Amino acid sequence: MENAHILTLPPEIIAEIFQAYLPAYPLCPDIFTNDSPVQLSHICSEWRQIALFTPSLWRAIGIYAQPLGGPQTLAKKMRCIETFLERSGSYPLSIRVTGASSPDKQSRETLIDTLLPHRARWQYLVLHGHRSALARITGTFPQLLGAELVASYEIINEQHPLLPQLEAPALHSLSLWHIALTSVPSPHQLTRIYLTNYAPVECVPFLHQCPNLVFLSVTFTDIPRDLYLLLVSLPPQKIHFPQLRTLVLQAPRSLAHVDYDIVERFLVPSVRRLQISAHLLESDPIGKIRALVAQSGCRLDELRVLDPRWEFQRLDRLYEPEGKGLKDIASAYQLESGGFRRAEWAEEALPFGVGPHILS
Numbered sequence: 001m002e003n004a005h006i007l008t009l010p011p012e013i014i015a016e017i018f019q020a021y022l023p024a025y026p027l028c029p030d031i032f033t034n035d036s037p038v039q040l041s042h043i044c045s046e047w048r049q050i051a052l053f054t055p056s057l058w059r060a061i062g063i064y065a066q067p068l069g070g071p072q073t074l075a076k077k078m079r080c081i082e083t084f085l086e087r088s089g090s091y092p093l094s095i096r097v098t099g100a101s102s103p104d105k106q107s108r109e110t111l112i113d114t115l116l117p118h119r120a121r122w123q124y125l126v127l128h129g130h131r132s133a134l135a136r137i138t139g140t141f142p143q144l145l146g147a148e149l150v151a152s153y154e155i156i157n158e159q160h161p162l163l164p165q166l167e168a169p170a171l172h173s174l175s176l177w178h179i180a181l182t183s184v185p186s187p188h189q190l191t192r193i194y195l196t197n198y199a200p201v202e203c204v205p206f207l208h209q210c211p212n213l214v215f216l217s218v219t220f221t222d223i224p225r226d227l228y229l230l231l232v233s234l235p236p237q238k239i240h241f242p243q244l245r246t247l248v249l250q251a252p253r254s255l256a257h258v259d260y261d262i263v264e265r266f267l268v269p270s271v272r273r274l275q276i277s278a279h280l281l282e283s284d285p286i287g288k289i290r291a292l293v294a295q296s297g298c299r300l301d302e303l304r305v306l307d308p309r310w311e312f313q314r315l316d317r318l319y320e321p322e323g324k325g326l327k328d329i330a331s332a333y334q335l336e337s338g339g340f341r342r343a344e345w346a347e348e349a350l351p352f353g354v355g356p357h358i359l360s
Contacts, residue, residue: 028062055089146173217248
């Protein structure tokens with residue numbers, strides 16, 4: 001029996017192989033890398049025809065916008081983007097634009113304006129860049145399910161920019177850094193939120209408007225003393241998330257105002273996974289975890305502690321079978337030294353993101 005040649009396979013099977021070769025949607029390979037479908041169209045004429053007429057291969061568009069280069073480089077990128085948009089047909093789109101903080105305002109606007117007419121097909125959006133690029137994301141996005149928006153800073157401590165007026169009735173997942181939370185549209189419809197570098201005084205009012213979350217991750221940043229005094233003066237109202245399954249609370253060890261206990265604010269009866277920075281628990285680590293579980297009436301399937309210091313060695317020992325510290329409230333417990341990745345649960349909840357904890 002002669003060996004079967006790959007070119008004898010039906011085109012639809014080859015198209016499936018092509019799809020398996022590319023990163024799983026909604027991840028977006030850069031349009032100029034080896035993970036791009038462009039490479040599949042350069043192998044032979046038969047494969048080129050299959051690639052060109054398989055719209056699903058072209059529905060994920062990744063662009064690194066900095067540096068955009070001169071007019072020739074910009075024109076080349078625009079032509080390639082337009083090619084993807086044309087070849088993807090009517091398929092929903094996943095779009096990733098990083099590095100859009102180029103000082104060349106005209107180039108930024110040209111890039112966004114090329115993509116924006118297709119906003120009715122946008123399903124996932126990752127946009128890292130200058131606030132002027134974010135300001136152009138306006139209109140109605142009927143299919144948008146998830147977005148990651150990161151605004152770059154020109155001045156240290158610059159005020160967070162407001163999101164423009166947009167309508168996204170299907171939006172359920174949002175990752176934000178340096179975006180004013182007061183401008184987020186329809187927070188009540190969100191089920192997955194990832195916030196990076198926000199002060200508790202910014203988060204608490206916003207989170208009260210998000211009762212339907214199943215995933216929440218917040219990385220806190222420090223705040224000026226006057227804002228801290230405002231925060232501790234707020235009435236200690238609980239933030240109730242009846243459906244929340246995964247809670248991630250992180251903070252740098254340099255955080256100055258840890259005496260305000262943000263952990264006590266949460267009421268999470270359905271939570272099963274908790275990942276928390278040791279710095280938020282230093283005064284009484286075991287007591288604070290037990291208090292959260294007791295007031296919520298939950299039991300943890302998995303507890304992860306970040307940045308363990310000497311006091312957590314005692315906590316670790318108390319989790320042993322003969323101890324009485326945590327084994328009755330958490331089925332599994334890990335220190336960060338155990339090898340887990342900080343962003344693992346976030347990547348699972350928001351698979352379209354490219355690392356909201358890293359600015360491009």
